Amino acid sequence: MSAVNPVNPKPFMQELTGKPVFVKLKWGLEYKGYLVSTDGFMNLQLANTEEYQDGKSNGALGEVFIRCNNVLYIREAPADKTEKTE
Numbered sequence: 001m002s003a004v005n006p007v008n009p010k011p012f013m014q015e016l017t018g019k020p021v022f023v024k025l026k027w028g029l030e031y032k033g034y035l036v037s038t039d040g041f042m043n044l045q046l047a048n049t050e051e052y053q054d055g056k057s058n059g060a061l062g063e064v065f066i067r068c069n070n071v072l073y074i075r076e077a078p079a080d081k082t083e084k085t086e
Contacts (some may be wrong), residue, residue, distance in 0.1 A: 013038045013074075021046070025070045029053055033064065044070040047054040063080055 016035050023031045023044060033049030044066040051058040 004057060005080065009042065013042065016074070016076055020079060021074055022077045023074045025066070026044045026072045027070070031061075031064065031066065033061075035074075036063075042071070044068070044074070 011055070013035075017037065019035060020032065021035045023033075024030075030052040031046060032051050032052065033046035036045040036047050038044055045063070046066065047063050049061045049064045051061055
């Protein structure tokens with residue numbers, strides 16, 4: 001089992017800005033999109049967002065705002081294989 005390393009959240013969130021992320025909510029829903037911005041309360045703005053429930057896509061939502069108190073965790077998503085690397 002791997003150990004959990006504590007991370008300072010503000011630099012972590014700044015590092016994720018502009019990258020694809022997964023955001024899991026306390027209620028079980030998961031969102032995949034590009035992190036556009038965060039604020040001082042750690043509210044999240046995502047673009048090109050897709051909603052997942054029980055691992056199945058519920059469809060594309062576009063741009064969404066997620067209030068901080070709903071977030072269980074956020075992690076960087078692997079880049080899509082269809083994206084071009086330069």
